[in-house]
Amino acid sequence: MSPSKPPATAPAAFLGLGGNQGDRAALLAEALRRLDRVPGIRVTAVSSAYATAPVGPQDQPEFLNAVAAVRTTLAPGDLLAACLRIEAELGRVRAGRWGPRTIDIDVLLYGEGAWTEPGLVIPHPRLTERAFVLQPLAELAPELCLAGQPIAAWAAAAGTRGVRRLAIPRLWPLQS
Ligand code: X6L
Ligand code: MG
Ligand code: MG
16 A cells, blocks of 8 residues: 555545446546545545436436545545546536536545535535435445434435435445
8 A cells, every 4th residue: 555545543534426427337436546546545435336316407317426435634625626636537527507427526524524615615515415425425424423413314314215226336445
């Protein structure tokens, strides 16, 4: 392992990944590989992939969503910058609000903390409403407490409508 990989004591963060253009599974896997290769980011666990109905504008293809746990020595803003760089590398074109995308990588949680800076709010403000992130996040961290309730309770409240867990593709462990 590279010496630049964060130690197990580095803050744990959770990233939400999703896309609905191109080879969605290959793009998710490539995004995870690129995240893990960033100095200061180590991917430690990845949820199942989920096929999810689009939320917001519905005249677009079905999404593939997943959540990754990472350890990072990067500050939240630098973690977000790495996510946005990988989105751009993987062909994301920002066309209109909430439109189709090859890959979207959101910083959902960073340690126990709350952070706000221009362009970044942690915890992600709509995290507690969206089944397409709560279901995969609940696989990785069901007992993690968010706004007074465990993730599992938020996930149960959000339900599974429009969200289907897939046995394949398995996104983890990363293939070299
Ligand atoms: C009214 C107006 C109600 C807008 C909801 C919801 C907008 C979610 C944007 C909304 C509204 C979003 C994904 C997605 C998007 C994704 C699935 C967003 C940003 N990203 N649907 N829709 N997965 N299934 O990753 O989350 S656009
Ligand atoms: Mg985003
Ligand atoms: Mg998003």
